[in-house]
Structures are given as structure tokens and as C-alpha cells.
């Protein structure tokens with residue numbers, strides 16, 4: 001069975017939906033939830049489900065991203081994952097780290113890529129007057145938020161939307177999309193899931 005490691009930085013709601021879907025579907029096994037923030041709320045939630053967790057605080061490494069990533073990769077590799085899912089992991093990764101996990105690293109991003117790579121996606125969609133927003137799961141390549149798209153879900157932007165209301169509507173779709181993409185990816189199927 002495929003072994004899946006998940007990287008988070010915060011609450012981990014996407015991580016939890018992946019754990020639930022793997023438990024229900026039995027198609028892959030979560031072997032690690034790791035965070036760059038030891039205080040990430042998602043770590044406790046994963047531990048409460050009996051999933052091994054690791055925290056590698058990026059702060060002591062300062063600007064030395066590679067040293068941080070080496071420490072993180074050691075913890076990841078000790079669990080021998082076949083697939084790495086970034087789920088609200090908020091550190092930019094160096095090309096070296098990305099190469100190490102090439103072809104097996106997925107990310108979820110809260111916009112309809114190629115629109116709005118980077119941060120503040122919902123504010124940017126609102127400022128642009130977009131009628132539609134959404135989320136994307138893609139393979140991670142050296143270009144930030146620009147790897148092959150494995151799935152997208154769309155939501156309407158409604159009159160009176162704020163950044164928070166739009167983020168909540170998109171997040172609900174993230175929770176539908178990511179497990180479906182993971183299931184396909186585990187099966188070796190890279191056709192995009194379109195919701």
C-alpha cells in the first residue's frame with residue numbers, strides 16, 4: 001500500500017480530510033504528519049488519531065533554507081513515504097528539496113491556477129472583480145505553484161463576499177477535491193479531477 005506523508009503549517013483541515021479519506025478508502029496509509037511550526041494545531045489533531053508526527057521548526061535555521069530542509073527531509077525519509085502531500089504548508093521549498101521528491105509531491109493552492117500563485121489569493125480575486133474562484137491541486141515542480149494541474153474545484157464569488165467568506169467557500173471545496181486527487185494519484189492516474 002502507498003505510504004503518504006503530509007506537511008502542514010497550521011490548522012490542518014485539509015490534512016484531516018486526507019486522513020479520513022485514506023482511512024475510509026484503505027487505498028493508502030498515512031505514515032507521517034510533519035510541520036515547520038511546532039505549535040501548528042494540526043499536529044495535535046494528527047497525533048490524536050495515532051499518526052506519527054514531527055515538528056522541524058524553521059526559525060532556528062534563519063535564512064538557511066537548505067539546512068532546514070535537510071532536517072525536514074531526514075524526518076520524512078525515515079518514514080519512507082511514496083507520496084508527499086503539502087496541505088497548507090507555508091514555506092517556499094528550494095529546488096533541491098523539490099528535486100528530491102520529484103513526481104511524488106502534491107500541493108493544494110487556494111486559487112484557480114495559473115491565476116494568483118503565491119499569497120493573498122482571495123483578496124486578489126475580490127480586488128480583480130472575479131466572478132469565480134476556487135482551488136487547485138498540482139504536482140510540485142521548481143516553478144512556484146506552476147506544476148501540472150491534477151484537479152480544480154470552482155465556486156462562485158457572491159455579492160458582499162469578504163476575504164473570509166470566500167476563503168470558507170473555497171476551503172469546503174478543497175476538502176472535496178484533495179482526497180479525490182490523492183485517490184487518483186495513488187492509482188497512477190494523473191487526469192485532472194474537475195469539480
Ligand code: GAR
Nearest residue numbers: 010011012013014015088108109110
Ligand atoms: C488552505 O486554504 C490551503 O489551500 C492554503 O492554506 C490553507 C490551509 O488550511 N495553502 C496555501 O495557501 C499554500 N500556498 P488547513 O491548514 O486548514 O488545511
